[in-house]
Amino acid sequence: MLLLAVRHLHIYFRSKAIVKxxxxxxxxxxxxxxxxxSGSGKSITAFAIxxxxxxxxxxxxxxxxxxxxxxxxxxxKEFQKLRGKEISYVFQDxxxxxxxxxxxxxxxxEMIQAHCSLTKKERxxxxxxxxxxxxxxxxxVYDSYPFQLSGGQLQRASIAxxxxxxxxxLIADEPTTALDSIxxxxxxxxxxxxxxxxxxxxxxxxxxxxxxxxYSNTIAVMKQGEIVETGTKESIIHRPCHxxxxxxxxxxxxINRFSSSTELDLILK
Amino acid sequence: MKIIKQTNWMQSxxxxxxxxxxxxxAIVAASLFTPHDPLEINMNDRLLEPSMEHLFGTDHLGxxxxxxxxxxxxxxxxxxxxxxxxxxxxxxxLGMLSGFIGGRFDRYFMRIIDAFLxxxxxxxxxxxxxxxxxxxxxxxxAIVVAKWGSYARLVRSTVLSExxxxxxxxxxxxxxxxxxxxxxxxxPHVVGNVFVLATLDLGKIILMIxxxxxxxxxxxxxTPEWGAMLxxxxxxxxxxxxxxxIPGIAIMCTVLISNVVGDILRDxxxxxx
Amino acid sequence: xxxxxxxLIEFMLFLLxxxxxxxIFIKLAPGDPVKQMxxxxxxxxxxxxxxxxxxxxxxxxxxxxxxWYWLKRFFQFDLGNSYITNQPVLTxxxxxxxxxxxxxCASLIVMILISIPLGTLSALYKNKWVxxxxxxxxxxxxxxxxxxxGLLFIEWFAVKLGILPSMGKGTVKHIILxxxxxxxxxxxxxxxxxxxxxxxxxxxxxxxxxxxxGISERRIFFxxxxxxSLIPVITxxxxxxxxxxxxxxxxxxxxxxxxxxxxxxxxxxxxxYPVIQGYVLFITIxxxxxxxxxxxxxxxxxxxxxxxxxxxx
Numbered sequence: 001m002l003l004l005a006v007r008h009l010h011i012y013f014r015s016k017a018i019v020k021x022x023x024x025x026x027x028x029x030x031x032x033x034x035x036x037x038s039g040s041g042k043s044i045t046a047f048a049i050x051x052x053x054x055x056x057x058x059x060x061x062x063x064x065x066x067x068x069x070x071x072x073x074x075x076x077k078e079f080q081k082l083r084g085k086e087i088s089y090v091f092q093d094x095x096x097x098x099x100x101x102x103x104x105x106x107x108x109x110e111m112i113q114a115h116c117s118l119t120k121k122e123r124x125x126x127x128x129x130x131x132x133x134x135x136x137x138x139x140x141v142y143d144s145y146p147f148q149l150s151g152g153q154l155q156r157a158s159i160a161x162x163x164x165x166x167x168x169x170l171i172a173d174e175p176t177t178a179l180d181s182i183x184x185x186x187x188x189x190x191x192x193x194x195x196x197x198x199x200x201x202x203x204x205x206x207x208x209x210x211x212x213x214x215y216s217n218t219i220a221v222m223k224q225g226e227i228v229e230t231g232t233k234e235s236i237i238h239r240p241c242h243x244x245x246x247x248x249x250x251x252x253x254x255i256n257r258f259s260s261s262t263e264l265d266l267i268l269k
Numbered sequence: 270m271k272i273i274k275q276t277n278w279m280q281s282x283x284x285x286x287x288x289x290x291x292x293x294x295a296i297v298a299a300s301l302f303t304p305h306d307p308l309e310i311n312m313n314d315r316l317l318e319p320s321m322e323h324l325f326g327t328d329h330l331g332x333x334x335x336x337x338x339x340x341x342x343x344x345x346x347x348x349x350x351x352x353x354x355x356x357x358x359x360x361x362x363l364g365m366l367s368g369f370i371g372g373r374f375d376r377y378f379m380r381i382i383d384a385f386l387x388x389x390x391x392x393x394x395x396x397x398x399x400x401x402x403x404x405x406x407x408x409x410x411a412i413v414v415a416k417w418g419s420y421a422r423l424v425r426s427t428v429l430s431e432x433x434x435x436x437x438x439x440x441x442x443x444x445x446x447x448x449x450x451x452x453x454x455x456x457p458h459v460v461g462n463v464f465v466l467a468t469l470d471l472g473k474i475i476l477m478i479x480x481x482x483x484x485x486x487x488x489x490x491x492t493p494e495w496g497a498m499l500x501x502x503x504x505x506x507x508x509x510x511x512x513x514x515i516p517g518i519a520i521m522c523t524v525l526i527s528n529v530v531g532d533i534l535r536d537x538x539x540x541x542x
Numbered sequence: 543x544x545x546x547x548x549x550l551i552e553f554m555l556f557l558l559x560x561x562x563x564x565x566i567f568i569k570l571a572p573g574d575p576v577k578q579m580x581x582x583x584x585x586x587x588x589x590x591x592x593x594x595x596x597x598x599x600x601x602x603x604x605x606x607x608x609x610w611y612w613l614k615r616f617f618q619f620d621l622g623n624s625y626i627t628n629q630p631v632l633t634x635x636x637x638x639x640x641x642x643x644x645x646x647c648a649s650l651i652v653m654i655l656i657s658i659p660l661g662t663l664s665a666l667y668k669n670k671w672v673x674x675x676x677x678x679x680x681x682x683x684x685x686x687x688x689x690x691x692g693l694l695f696i697e698w699f700a701v702k703l704g705i706l707p708s709m710g711k712g713t714v715k716h717i718i719l720x721x722x723x724x725x726x727x728x729x730x731x732x733x734x735x736x737x738x739x740x741x742x743x744x745x746x747x748x749x750x751x752x753x754x755x756g757i758s759e760r761r762i763f764f765x766x767x768x769x770x771s772l773i774p775v776i777t778x779x780x781x782x783x784x785x786x787x788x789x790x791x792x793x794x795x796x797x798x799x800x801x802x803x804x805x806x807x808x809x810x811x812x813x814x815y816p817v818i819q820g821y822v823l824f825i826t827i828x829x830x831x832x833x834x835x836x837x838x839x840x841x842x843x844x845x846x847x848x849x850x851x852x853x854x855x
Contacts, residue, residue: 050754052750052753076759079756080756080757080758081756082756083753083754083756084756084757085756088754088755089751091747091750091751091754096746096748096750096751097751098748098751099748099751099752099766099770100748100846101769101770101843101844101845102765102766107752107755110757110761110765111756111757114755114756114757114761115756145845145846147846158751388784388826389783389785389787389788389829390784390788391784391787392784392787392822392825392826395791395810395818395821396567396818396822398810399567399815399822400567400570402810402813403810403811472684472685476687477788479689480688480689480788480792483687483689483795483796484689484791484792485795485807486810496687496689499689499690499693503693506693506697507697510697513690513693513694513697517687517690517693517694520687520690521682521685521686521687521690524684524685524686525681528684529681
């Protein structure tokens with residue numbers, strides 16, 4: 001079943017087009033990867049879906065349908081209800097995913113309170129469950145300030161917060177870019193496990209083909225604000241059509257050196 | 270410091286600075302052109318309204334207010350500038366030295382500066398007036414003692430951050446003497462920061478001189494200092510409001526200009542805080 | 543807790559230093575304090591009387607012994623007697639203290655009531671007319687001499703309209719004009735500071751992250767942004783205590799308000815050294831104590847420093 005459909009989307013920064021006529025759809029429970037170099041408009045597209053575009057940017061044309069509802073021009077209040085509950089985000093900069101001087105638990109509690117009316121005890125249980133789901137020591141993390149955790153722990157905590165309310169779509173905007181490769185592999189695995197557990201769709205944004213390869217169902221390649229090629233993981237990796245996709249593939253030396261993905265996994269682990 | 274293409278002279282750094290300095294010099298110089306003797310008492314012309322003969326009217330002793338304001342400018346602004354110059358002469362070299370020598374000397378020096386900065390200038394002024402009796406000299410001394418530390422600290426941190434950069438290391442490698450390095454490479458960077466701080470400080474110093482003179486701890490009558498003039502004229506404000514309005518506006522305008530120019534310079538020199 | 547203990551030890555050392563400085567102050571003060579004290583009674587003084595008092599005050603002992611006696615009295619809160627009224631200085635100071643505290647608190651309230659709304663509105667509506675107005679206010683406010691503003695207020699509210707008293711103390715009405723004057727004069731700095739601090743916080747990525755979690759704008763502003771922005775404001779507040787105190791002195795003299803500031807200015811003009819010394823001691827200790835308090839506030843607002851023990855600078 002279709003969860004998200006982006007149709008003919010154009011986004012402008014003042015008078016300059018930065019996202020041009022892009023189109024894609026995400027099914028329920030699908031892992032959809034948007035890949036492209038930095039500045040190609042991937043993150044902007046992700047922001048647009050949740051109504052998080054900065055003030056100077058605006059949607060000039062097109063449509064975003066989420067769960068059979070047009071959410072292109074929702075008011076800020078309506079977006080607030082959607083964000084965190086139906087659509088949630090994980091960002092690249094894990095340090096800024098949390099407000100620095102508030103305990104993690106307090107921020108999780110605040111988020112649940114913003115979306116559901118539950119008792120204090122119920123809210124605490126939800127938060128603990130989510131932290132356990134991402135393999136963190138729930139009690140300790142709940143009572144910690146963000147600066148007391150390591151990078152990998154923080155990123156997992158922010159994933160815990162993102163999936164806490166069982167969203168239908170998890171948007172992961174380069175969640176592993178700022179982490180070292182071992183931690184990154186672990187974080188990816190956590191996202192994959194969570195996805196299976198709550199059966200949400202994942203919109204995964206990356207510039208690194210190695211990461212797209214493992215869990216994706218569908219891959220879309222983006223370049224200078226346009227999607228140049230979309231296809232299943234197999235077709236993109238083995239039968240790339242667009243020259244840019246081929247370039248991307250050849251720019252990852254490790255991929256070509258190892259014939260199967262199991263060997264690659266060994267490297268990543 | 271970045272080199273900015275100066276397409277428009279008005280947008281440059283020197284323009285507001287030149288304008289400001291000439292304004293200050295004009296204030297100080299204007300006292301040479303007073304139409305009347307600012308100290309001459311004339312009991313027949315007490316409390317006159319502003320007129321062609323007396324542009325700003327006269328005060329309770331029949332002295333010409335316009336002449337007094339001009340001379341007062343020299344006293345207030347001149348004293349402020351004098352204080353700033355003394356502060357710069359003490360603070361800048363010491364800060365440079367401390368930043369350049371570094372090490373233990375720097376640490377102890379910073380401790381001393383902290384101690385000076387922790388002591389509010391106003392309390393210092395009270396202590397000095399207490400020992401020496403109220404007067405302008407104590408005021409100057411108190412402000413100098415209270416202010417020099419902040420300049421030394423600013424200069425020191427500028428020097429410290431510049432010292433680490435490659436071009437200074439190159440100069441050291443190439444065998445330039447310490448003095449040459451300070452003069453040729455460090456001084457230009459220090460100047461911008463110091464100008465911004467000094468411009469913003471001038472307003473504060475003028476306010477302090479005027480306030481302390483108003484409560485009787487600074488300039489003593491009959492010196493035509495702007496704050497002291499307000500103190501002298503206080504009993505006559507209701508009948509002769511010009512005695513209150515004019516010196517006040519003189520202080521406000523001077524401080525306002527110093528603040529505005531300081532803000533502009535801060536933006537142009539790209540100084541933080 | 544270790545931190546607070548450390549601050550307290552520093553405080554004791556500081557008191558010792560201060561006692562030494564103030565001892566030197568009294569020694570440096572011109573005139574013979576013994577004669578000053580005896581002159582109060584307006585009778586002729588004999589040599590014997592002077593000698594007797596000198597002995598009593600240990601003025602014939604060597605300096606370090608004198609300092610020792612002075613230190614003992616200092617830590618017993620005995621600051622000597624006023625030359626003019628012959629009352630103990632501490633008693634005089636304490637009798638004036640509440641009035642000054644009241645003025646300070648009222649001014650701070652005025653300051654907060656002005657600077658928080660103006661700074662906040664200015665940051666939220668950046669480059670709109672509210673912002674321009676409050677920036678103009680801040681610029682003019684920081685350029686206007688506080689005593690002149692007070693004079694204008696006296697002229698309008700006390701003399702022309704006659705609705706508020708211009709001098710003295712007693713009713714709530716007496717405190718309105720002085721606190722309004724001082725509060726407005728102080729708020730200029732804080733409007734600016736709060737505005738720039740808020741603008742900086744609003745641009746942080748963690749604000750975006752909170753938005754992505756669906757937290758309401760109002761909640762983000764008050765719980766995530768505002769608290770962070772208070773840190774520089776509080777730091778500056780601690781640093782500008784001196785100007786607050788000088789402000790109270792000027793305002794007290796202006797409004798003939800019977801606080802400690804008026805007292806010390808009168809003392810300077812009458813050369814009443816023990817009172818000047820007592821005031822300086824009192825205020826310095828007060829400033830140090832408030833600074834310790836500000837430091838604790840700072841640590842509360844910034845848990846990273848509290849838990850990691852990172853230095854403030």
